[in-house]
Amino acid sequence: MKSKTTLILLLVGVGYLIFVIYGSLVPLEFRARPFAEAWHDFQNMRYLQLGIGSRSDWVANLLLFIPLSFLWLGVFWPPRSILLKVLASLAVLAASLSLCFGIEFTQLFFPTRTVSLNDIIAETIGAHIGIVLWWLTGPLLLKWFSGWRGTHSSAALAQKICYVYLFILFAYNLLPLDLSLSPVEIYHKWKEGKVVLGPFGYAYPNAAWKWYGLIGDMAIWVPVGFLLKLYSNKSKLALLGRVILWAILLEFSQLFVYTRISDITDILTAGLGGFFGIAIAGFIYPGTKEKLPLAASAQTLLKYNWLSICVFFICFWVAVIAFVFWYPFNFYFDSEFFASRLHYFETSLLFESYYWGSEFMAITQVFRKAVFFMPLGIALGTIEKYIPHLVRRYLFAAGSFMFMMAVAFTIELGQTLLPGKHPELTDFILKTLGGVTGYLLVILLSSYLSGYSLKARSS
DSSP states (O other): OHHHHHHHHHHHHHHHHHHHHHHHHTTTTOOOOOHHHHHHHHHHHOOOOOOOGGGGHHHHHHHHHHHHHHHHHHHTTTOHHHHHHHHHHHHOOOOOHHHHHHHHHHGGTTTOOOOOHHHHHHHHHHHHHHHHHHHHHHHHHHHHHHHHOOOOOHHHHHHHHHHHHHHHHHHHHHHTOBBBSSSSHHHHHHHHHHOOOOOSSSSSSSSSHHHHHHHHHTTTTTTHHHHHHOOOEEEOHHHHHHHHHHHHEEEEEHTTTTSSEHHHEEEEHHHHHHHHHHHHHHHOOOSSSSOOOOOHHHHHHHHHHHHHHHHHHHHHHHHHHHHHHTTOOOOOOOOOHHHHHHHHHHHOOHHHHHSSSOOOHHHHHHHHHHHHHHHHHHHHHHTTOOOOOOHHHHHHHHHHHHHHHHHHHHHHHHHTSSOOOOOOOOHHHHHHHHHHHHHHHHHHHHHHHHHSOOTTTOO
């Protein structure tokens, strides 16, 4: 178990290390310069006075190095000796600081990047926090996750997944943690329109962005309601109340994060998403204690009705995706325009356009584009449950992945003909991964849930 856990931490750590280095050098516009000149500038780098609007950049650099030192200390964490644990911590800290200084020096050869003492200070603090967090929580988290393999209750598994999902949801919605505890700053946030007290009062650029935002905000709460229904035996109204309370807590917390928008509409969309999640879980897994087994003919009818619903939903959701990403449908059919846009799609670097916006907008776009394709994968994964033969399931899975790739590629290809849209290879990958993630989640959950009675729940 220890070797498997270490291997997982190693793979995640290597992946995150590549992400840190790549993200620190995007858009990779290298410009050669004399080494002595670069070294002189590095030795004389300035400390920038950051206002409240730039605070998120500083916090983003701090947060960037927390998972880095946390993961790598987990890789080298010795089982018993305190001395070895201290030495491992010092080694990881030294490596993190070396990487920090190395990245800042390398950025001098990439003029689009800003080099400052602020980044080094923030990344150094982040590396220290990551190590402290591992000492405080790392071994407990490993023990908690290792218990997943020994979980023999669908309710317990659903509860663990729900807690992890809520942690990610809250962490994402509170990034970049540019806290504004001053009443004056909160007042300025309200004056800037970042505190919206009227339902549907936030001004979107157009109808597509409005539906894109509202549906996305609703969709991220569907898994919460779904998982709650699986592990709790409380009434549907009580479960919905719990979802709404979590949403209220999240919006209140966002009030103290300067770059986040506290919008009462998000509470309404969270309630709607939680309602759908609870309803879906109750429909798919209604329980067995209160109801007699269905007759064979009734089971067959229910099966085909459910398959028909899934097929209809797939067609409907593809139409929704096309509407959101192609609105206002002002296609411009010009061969030169199409050729130039297609060339940009083929040659664009991963996450290149995300660099030019704020960290908050980058994270938001990554999650929303993936989330919009997750329902497509979920519907396809649900259909696979009704395919009897294993070989046919594998063929269906391969066909489903190709279908989701085709839909994502068609959306990006259509955007090449739309002025104002930005077709990118990054978006194609994100959308495909979102669909595949939804598909795999259904398969994994079904493999756990099918073997156990869903009425063996914890309150």
